[in-house]
Amino acid sequence: xxxxxxxxxxxxxxxxxxxxxxxxxxxxxxxxxxxxxxxxxxxxxxxxxxxxxxxxxxxxxxxxxxxxxxxxxxxxxxxxxxxxxxxxxxxxxxxxxxxxxxxxxxxxxxxxxxxxxxxxxxxxxxxxxxxxxxxxxxxxxxxxxxxxxxxxxxxxxxxxxxxxxxxxxxxxxxxxxxxxxxxxxxxxxxxx
Amino acid sequence: xxxxxxxxxxxxxxxxxxxxxxxxxxxxxxxxxxxxxxxxxxxxxxxxxxxxxxxxxxxxxxxxxxxxxxxxxxxxxxxxxxxxxxxxxxxxxxxxxxxxxxxxxxxxxxxxxxxxxxxxxxxxxxxxxxxxxxxxxxxxxxxxxxxxxxxxxxxxxxxxxxxxxxxxxxxxxxxxxxxxxxxxxxxxxxxx
Numbered sequence: 420x421x422x423x424x425x426x427x428x429x430x431x432x433x434x435x436x437x438x439x440x441x442x443x444x445x446x447x448x449x450x451x452x453x454x455x456x457x458x459x460x461x462x463x464x465x466x467x468x469x470x471x472x473x474x475x476x477x478x479x480x481x482x483x484x485x486x487x488x489x490x491x492x493x494x495x496x497x498x499x500x501x502x503x504x505x506x507x508x509x510x511x512x513x514x515x516x517x518x519x520x521x522x523x524x525x526x527x528x529x530x531x532x533x534x535x536x537x538x539x540x541x542x543x544x545x546x547x548x549x550x551x552x553x554x555x556x557x558x559x560x561x562x563x564x565x566x567x568x569x570x571x572x573x574x575x576x577x578x579x580x581x582x583x584x585x586x587x588x589x590x591x592x593x594x595x596x597x598x599x600x601x602x603x604x605x606x607x608x609x610x611x
Numbered sequence: 612x613x614x615x616x617x618x619x620x621x622x623x624x625x626x627x628x629x630x631x632x633x634x635x636x637x638x639x640x641x642x643x644x645x646x647x648x649x650x651x652x653x654x655x656x657x658x659x660x661x662x663x664x665x666x667x668x669x670x671x672x673x674x675x676x677x678x679x680x681x682x683x684x685x686x687x688x689x690x691x692x693x694x695x696x697x698x699x700x701x702x703x704x705x706x707x708x709x710x711x712x713x714x715x716x717x718x719x720x721x722x723x724x725x726x727x728x729x730x731x732x733x734x735x736x737x738x739x740x741x742x743x744x745x746x747x748x749x750x751x752x753x754x755x756x757x758x759x760x761x762x763x764x765x766x767x768x769x770x771x772x773x774x775x776x777x778x779x780x781x782x783x784x785x786x787x788x789x790x791x792x793x794x795x796x797x798x799x800x801x802x803x
Contacts, residue, residue, distance in 0.1 A: 449694065450666075450727040453679055454687035474642075480671035480692065487645055487676050495646035500672065502641065504715065523696065535642040 420458040425598045426610050428455070429576065435603045439581070440522065447575060448481035448547050456488045459597060463545060463573045464492035466595045470570035472496055472543035476536070476562060478518075478529060478554050479503060482546040485575055489545050496543075499536065501529040501561060514564040516557035521550065521581075529557045531565075538566030549574035549596055552583025559592065571595060578603075579611060612650040617790045618802050620647070621768065627795045631773070632714065639767060640673035640739050645680065651789060652681035655737060655765045658787045662762035664688055664735035668728070668754060670710075670721060670746045671695060674738040677767055681737050688735075691728065693721040693753060706756040708749035713742065713773075721749045723757075730758035741766035741788055744775025751784065763787060770795075771803060 434442040446452035463485075472493060477486035479500045486498045503518075504527075513530040520527065536542070542562045549555055555572050562569050569592055577584045577596030580603075588594050599611040626634040638644035655677075664685060669678035671692045682688045695710075696719075705722040712719065728734070734754045741747055747764050754761050761784055769776045769788030772795075780786050791803040 444724065445726070449691065449724055451679060451682075451690040451692070452687075453682045453690060456679075457683070457687075480675060480694070483672060483675045484679050484690070487643060487648075487679050490643075490645045491649070495644075495649075498643040498645060498676070499641065500643070502672070532636065532641055534637070 420462065422462060422597050425459065425575070429598060429600075430608055433608060435606045435608050438603050439578075441576070441578070441600065441603060441608055443576065447485070451484045453484070453488065456485050457491070459485055459575055460489035460492050462597055463489045463595070467543055467571055467573060470541065470543060472570050473540040474499055474536075475543050475545050476501065476531070476558055477545050478558060481548075482554075485547055486545040489573070493543075497535075499531060501531050501558060503527040503529055514561045516560040516564075518557035519551070519553045521553070529554075529561065531561050533565065536562060536565035536567050540565075540567040541570045542567050543570045544572045546573075547575050549577040549583045549587070549594070550581045552581075552586040555583060555587050556590075559587070559590075573597075576600060612654065614654060614789050617651065617767070621790060621792075622800055625800060627798045627800050630795050631770075633768070633770070633792065633795060633800055635768065639677070643676045645676070648677050649680045649683070651677055651767055652684050654789055655681045655735075655787070656684035659735055659763055659765060662733065662735060664762050665732040666691055666728075667735050667737050668693065668723070668750055669737050670750060673740075674746075677739055678737040681765070685735070689727075691723060693723050693750060695719040695721055706753045708752040708756075710749040711743070711745045713745070721746075721753065723753050725757065728754060728757035728759050732757075732759040733762045734759050735762045736764045738765075739767050741769040741775045741779070741786070742773045744773075744778040747775060747779050748782075751779070751782075765789075768792065
């Protein structure tokens with residue numbers, strides 16, 4: 420599937436709010452168009468096939484659908500999702516990273532059980548958005564705390580003007596964004 | 612896939628904690644065995660194929676993987692996941708239900724944008740666990756607030772001793788649980 424279709428979908432179904440936010444909750448992160456997300460997963464596979472990840476890591480909750488549907492293309496690689504709250508069942512050791520959500524206005528702690536990230540494993544990070552880069556850098560930190568290797572970061576939508584992509588790329592990580600928004604202005608979404 | 616394999620997996624990889632909790636975070640709700648969950652989705656399809664759902668509804672975060680992988684079997688029916696926090700991007704109207712999490716010891720508000728549940732739609736509810744029934748009853752409430760129709764409730768694991776399945780069935784809803792735990796005692800998981 421051409422990523423032009425993703426841009427068309429974002430324009431057709433997305434809602435630009437102010438200059439910072441694009442809502443795509445009709446297909447990406449509240450209601451899920453699973454056939455469409457499966458095709459986005461195929462595109463991540465096309466771009467990262469050479470990396471042969473042992474696992475795919477994402478952030479709950481909205482990263483989970485696209486990560487799971489990407490994993491189907493990577494020979495059913497296990498998906499691990501970082502949790503933002505510590506349930507009472509999360510008793511043993513975990514890796515932890517602080518993540519600021521600008522959208523929600525809160526700092527949360529992302530954590531992954533130490534059992535599920537192992538030294539030397541190759542990890543592909545997949546998420547719905549790459550905005551300020553907080554979530555991506557938090558996930559990268561979790562991987563590296565485990566001594567595992569970040570193979571790359573894939574995002575469905577990068578908001579270039581919030582500089583997360585630049586922050587992650589400047590640290591030397593490979594980033595693949597399926598649609599890159601340059602600007603949101605007067606209710607319009609402008610792609611790179 | 613026989614659901615005996617699910618029971619074997621729960622016994623092999625699950626961890627019984629006290630008399631109330633079984634941790635299955637190595638394949639169901641933290642690390643995800645996507646090929647295995649895809650097969651569980653096929654079993655939900657087998658059991659609910661006659662219901663022809665318009666949408667599948669689940670609860671973030673741990674219901675999302677199995678709901679998404681179930682939707683693939685239902686001709687890519689859209690998945691909607693209820694959110695437990697209100698992000699600043701959730702500006703317009705939503706349906707809301709109070710849900711007590713006994714595991715996390717908190718009451719949260721599950722909400723779904725009114726755009727994504729419509730009158731007369733047939734909704735299949737899918738979740739990872741059916742324990743005290745709080746999440747299932749909350750999801751049922753969201754569906755009925757919209758004037759939509761609950762076609763059934765599917766859970767990967769029902770903890771029968773916590774009576775959620777009974778509560779939901781007594782209200783007249785169809786419930787299909789892929790594995791039913793009768794009792795957790797002395798570190799052992801006993802199936803019905």
